[in-house]
Amino acid sequence: MDRPDSDGTESERTDLDKKESERTEKEKMSTEKIAVMVDSGCDIAPECIEKYGLWLLPLHIDYPEKAYLDGVDIDPQMVYDRYPKDYPKTSTPSLQEVIDKLGEIADAGFDKVIAVCISSGLSGTWNAVRLASLQQERVEVFAYDTRNISVASGLLGIWASHKVSQGLSFSEICRALEEKTFSSKVMFYMDSLEYLKRGGRIGTVTSMIGQALKIRPIISCNKQGIYYTVSLIRGLKKGKQKLLSEMVKFCKGHRVWLGLGHGAAAEELQEMAEMVIEELGSSAEILYGKQIAATLALNTGPGLIGVAALLDP
Known part of the structure; x- marks a missing residue:
């Protein structure tokens, strides 16, 4: 009959290593x-x-x-x-x-x-x-x-x-x-292109055409952490509907934390909050809503509405 390995089987050693690792981690935590x-x-x-x-x-x-x-x-x-x-x-x-x-x-x-x-x-x-x-x-x-x-x-x-x-x-x-x-995402509806133009984010011609046609962007960040345009829409009503549909698409099937931001548009943000909760129901929890940081306001202007979600917190 073969004698057992004095150091234990490979499976036993793996279990011991795992327990030692867990013990070390708990000691760190304390x-x-x-x-x-x-x-x-x-x-x-x-x-x-x-x-x-x-x-x-x-x-x-x-x-x-x-x-x-x-x-x-x-x-x-x-x-x-x-x-x-x-x-x-x-x-x-x-x-x-x-x-x-x-x-x-x-x-x-x-x-x-x-x-x-x-x-x-x-x-x-x-x-x-x-x-x-x-x-x-x-x-x-x-x-x-x-x-x-x-x-x-x-x-x-x-x-x-x-x-x-x-x-x-x-x-x-x-x-x-x-x-x-990549479980966290924010989208902004922007009511003015003027601040983007002043900050060098878009050109003067693009800004003039956008203002004349009342075109407004919904922007977000891509996986490289750079702004990109999700959609271009006309008017606040369509803008809010598009913002809602894009965020619901991102959140669907997940439990989510929500955060809301606005640029001098508190009433519009409250309406957006109600729309999002109506769509997502009990799977969503709004942690807070606030006026955006001044650094962001500098490039986006008044009238901004933003919705952020973190999936499965």
């Missing part, structure tokens, strides 16, 4: 202190920042007389009121600002940071966080490029915080976020 940081372009409502214990990293809006902090001392209405006389520039936080923010988080007792950033294809914030994290040693940082914008990025930030509260480890959440990236 000692890790994980914070979730989001940039202001993620468009998370202030009450949700507080509720989910998120750390806010503001982007900049630079007027000649002052550099304002997005979500701190400037809002979209201020941008609209000063347009077209003043058209500011936007900029990312400096490396030192990011390092200082990471220091604040470390001072609060955290040793790991998940930094949720809007698309690197639309902003330099992700790269600023990545570079700044290499210039400090107080916290371990995962700089996450959502390849998205606004509330679609914000929902991923809230989801990450939710996973922290569920007790997942830092490495587990980082992996899960990468897998979740």
